[in-house]
Amino acid sequence: xxxTMVAQSIFEIILEQAKQYNTTAVSATISCGQFxxxxxxxxxxxxxxxxxxxxxxGMTLEIIHIPLRAICKGCKNEFDFDVYKPMCPMCESxxxxxxxxxxxxxxxxxxxxxxxx
Amino acid sequence: MKIELNKRILDxxxxxxxxxxxxxxxxxxxxxNVISSPGSGKTTTLGRTIRDLADKIKIGVIEGDIFTDTDxxxxxxxxxxxxxxxxxxxxxLSAQQVTAALSAIPAETLDIIFIExxxxxxxPSDFALGENARVVILSxxxxxxxxIKYPGTFAKADVVLINKIDLAPYIDFDLDRVIKDIKAxxxxxxxxxxxxxxxxxxxxxxxxxxxxxxxxx
Numbered sequence: 001x002x003x004t005m006v007a008q009s010i011f012e013i014i015l016e017q018a019k020q021y022n023t024t025a026v027s028a029t030i031s032c033g034q035f036x037x038x039x040x041x042x043x044x045x046x047x048x049x050x051x052x053x054x055x056x057x058g059m060t061l062e063i064i065h066i067p068l069r070a071i072c073k074g075c076k077n078e079f080d081f082d083v084y085k086p087m088c089p090m091c092e093s094x095x096x097x098x099x100x101x102x103x104x105x106x107x108x109x110x111x112x113x114x115x116x117x
Numbered sequence: 118m119k120i121e122l123n124k125r126i127l128d129x130x131x132x133x134x135x136x137x138x139x140x141x142x143x144x145x146x147x148x149x150n151v152i153s154s155p156g157s158g159k160t161t162t163l164g165r166t167i168r169d170l171a172d173k174i175k176i177g178v179i180e181g182d183i184f185t186d187t188d189x190x191x192x193x194x195x196x197x198x199x200x201x202x203x204x205x206x207x208x209x210l211s212a213q214q215v216t217a218a219l220s221a222i223p224a225e226t227l228d229i230i231f232i233e234x235x236x237x238x239x240x241p242s243d244f245a246l247g248e249n250a251r252v253v254i255l256s257x258x259x260x261x262x263x264x265i266k267y268p269g270t271f272a273k274a275d276v277v278l279i280n281k282i283d284l285a286p287y288i289d290f291d292l293d294r295v296i297k298d299i300k301a302x303x304x305x306x307x308x309x310x311x312x313x314x315x316x317x318x319x320x321x322x323x324x325x326x327x328x329x330x331x332x333x334x
Contacts, residue, residue, distance in 0.1 A: 002208070002209060002239070002240035002243050002244070005127075005130075005207075005211070005244075006126055006127070009126045009127060009128075009129065010126055013122065013124055013126075017120060017122075021118070023118075028125070034135070034156060034268075035242075035268065035269035035273065035302075036242075036269060037269065042292065055313045083265065083268050083302070084300075086298075086301035093291075094297075094300075094301065095304075098125045098241050098272075101272075102147070103125055103127045104125065104127060104243070105123055105124065105125060105126065106123075106125075106126050107121070107123055108119055108120060108121045108122055108123075108124050109119070109120050110118070110119050110120075111118045111120060112118070113118050113121075114118075
């Protein structure tokens with residue numbers, strides 16, 4: 001249930017922005033990697049509860065799961081790592097290096113235009 | 118109105134983890150975050166380590182549990198100072214909780230602080246605590262499918278201990294599969310097979326541990 005802490009952090013960041021512009025928030029885009037994944041359903045549920053009766057109520061969260069890139073040590077092929085088939089799809093070697101896994105990021109938020117509020 | 122933020126969501130935890138890391142550096146302490154399922158033998162492994170290395174290194178332990186301080190009691194019985202964090206429901210330790218516990222531990226006297234995380238192979242792996250290294254423990258009775266089911270946790274390990282290896286003959290446990298699955302996500306971490314109950318294989322873990330202190334100092 002680390003999603004609750006993630007939801008809390010996202011909420012605090014968005015609320016600060018919404019207050020700064022004296023408006024409400026509409027949506028947000030979040031991205032995560034393969035080794036720090038989040039469960040979309042649980043995050044949405046936790047966020048919904050935290051955001052109730054605040055300028056963040058009713059927001060939609062878009063969660064992007066970014067593939068982890070791997071580079072084959074043998075044939076140098078670059079591919080998306082698949083935990084169910086952890087090998088190079090070209091030469092089937094299991095010797096590969098990982099690129100940096102994507103961080104857990106709040107990419108952007110959409111606020112309601114203050115004038116149209 | 119769209120605002121580009123690209124902000125790290127767990128920044129607050131990361132900042133706090135950095136403070137903890139500075140604390141460890143100032144006190145010349147090596148901090149090790151211990152992650153595993155409940156019942157894998159984290160406390161037993163630490164208890165034996167404390168007893169066996171009592172003459173060589175001074176160890177302190179920060180214990181994370183949802184409820185109770187029974188683990189801290191076991192550590193004290195093994196002869197080391199222990200501070201218990203009760204998370205009261207939270208499934209992992211955060212850096213802030215560790216910061217609070219550090220004020221209660223006799224840091225000046227210690228070489229190593231182990232942080233025994235809440236038993237959980239999922240959530241703890243996303244929260245840096247300021248540690249120098251992470252040990253992930255997997256025990257034989259849990260089954261051989263753990264690394265493939267929790268790749269994120271094993272990918273971030275600096276060392277993996279396969280505990281309760283004395284039970285391997287009695288359990289359907291494919292050791293080769295476990296090692297292959299760990300290596301699929303983590304080529305670097307050494308994997309030690311041991312039993313904290315019988316003491317088998319503990320020496321390689323101790324050697325690794327002592328090397329952590331040396332390479333830091």
